[in-house]
Amino acid sequence: MLTARRFLATLLLLCGLAAVAVGVPSSWAKQSVLDTDRYTEAVAPLIEEPAVRATITDALVTAVESQLSVPDALAGPLRRVVAGVVGSDAFVPAWETAVRSSHEHAVAALRDEGKGLALDDGTLRVELAPLVEALVPRLEAAGIPGASALKRVNGTIELVSSPELATAARAASAVDRWGTDLLVAGTVLLLAAVLVSPRRGTTLVVGGLGLLVVSAVHLALFRRLTADAGADASSTRETAGLVIAALGDGAEGLVLATAVAGGVAVVLGLGVLLVSRRAVS
Structure with missing residues (x-):
């Protein structure tokens, strides 16, 4: 016994x-990884980090240049305007909205609930529309030609690509239930x-x-x-x-x-x- x-x-x-x-x-x-509130609470404050601001600035500049024909003479002013907007307090609500919306779509993709943003490949993407909406008025004020057309721009920008994020996403998807x-x-x-x-x-x-x-x-x-x-x-x-x-x-x-x-x-x-x-x- x-x-x-x-x-x-x-x-x-x-x-x-x-x-x-x-x-x-x-x-x-x-x-x-799968809880949108906790994810947003963790990731949104990173906008205060210089490295994150630099990454977002580069991505937004690339997005603008891909949509508009920006003269070489305005390339420098464009980057300065974008960097100024990304570093401003007014940009924070737009960033939080983009992070939250992007995560909701990514989770929907992981759960096969619809067409969302891929996260299980280790690429963290943020929706472009809320960020561009905050950017357009400053671009128009700086005289960037065609800036108003950006209001109709959709899509995403790649914030970061990392095998570690892919590992976390796959693990979260596997143990979701x-x-x-x-x-x-x-x-x-x-x-x-x-x-x-x-x-x-x-x-x-x-x-x-x-x-x-x-x-x-x-x-x-x-x-x-x-x-x-x-x-x-x-x-x-x-x-x-x-x-x-x-x-x-x-x-x-x-x-x-x-x-x-x-x-x-x-x-x-x-x-x-x-x-x-x-x-x-």
């Missing part, structure tokens, strides 16, 4: 740790292992140590992901690093919660073992 309980406790413990190990990154991907449930299942399995085990103190210690190991591995992986995304010195790669870092804030919170749970389990397990030994002696 004891042997069967030990075997069952060990099996539940291993399954619980495996579920948590998969559930933490899955839950992060689902909440940060059951990502968060894995954490719940893992917690239930670990608690069941403790209840079934004939040596609850030992099971608590081993389970807690397992959670600490899982947390350490996850933290190392998330930090490696952020470092790789921003390894290149170019503004585009720096932007990728900033986006991954912003989305990764929620990941570190989940990792910390897992580590705290592991630490508590170890302390409780040691306490149970100490009480048991004193009772025996």
Whole structure:
């Protein structure tokens, strides 16, 4: 009987740790990549970063030049006007609207709910229309010929392309329906292992140590992901690093919660073992 309980406790413990190990990154991907409110909250403030502004400025200048015949003499003034608009407070609402709308369409594409913007290829695109709408009055004031025609421009601009974003998007798509449930299942399995085990103190210690190991591995992986995304010195790669870092804030919170749970389990397990030994002696 004891042997069967030990075997069952060990099996539940291993399954619980495996579920948590998969559930933490899955839950992060689902909440940060697919939740439009959290995504917008994380990405929209990046407009304050010089690297992001530079990337958006380059993309908008390219978009304008592809639609209009801008004389060489106005190329410099065009870039200065665009950079001034992107760096202004008035641009922030347009940027937030573009980020939110683009994400909604990207999620629809990942879920096959309609034709949206591809995200699973690692390319983060932002809709052009809200940004151009904020840009047109300043272009007209600067004397850029044909600027009013830009009001009818649709499409997207590529903010960043990164294999790390592709990894996060594919993971989010794969766990869209059951990502968060894995954490719940893992917690239930670990608690069941403790209840079934004939040596609850030992099971608590081993389970807690397992959670600490899982947390350490996850933290190392998330930090490696952020470092790789921003390894290149170019503004585009720096932007990728900033986006991954912003989305990764929620990941570190989940990792910390897992580590705290592991630490508590170890302390409780040691306490149970100490009480048991004193009772025996």
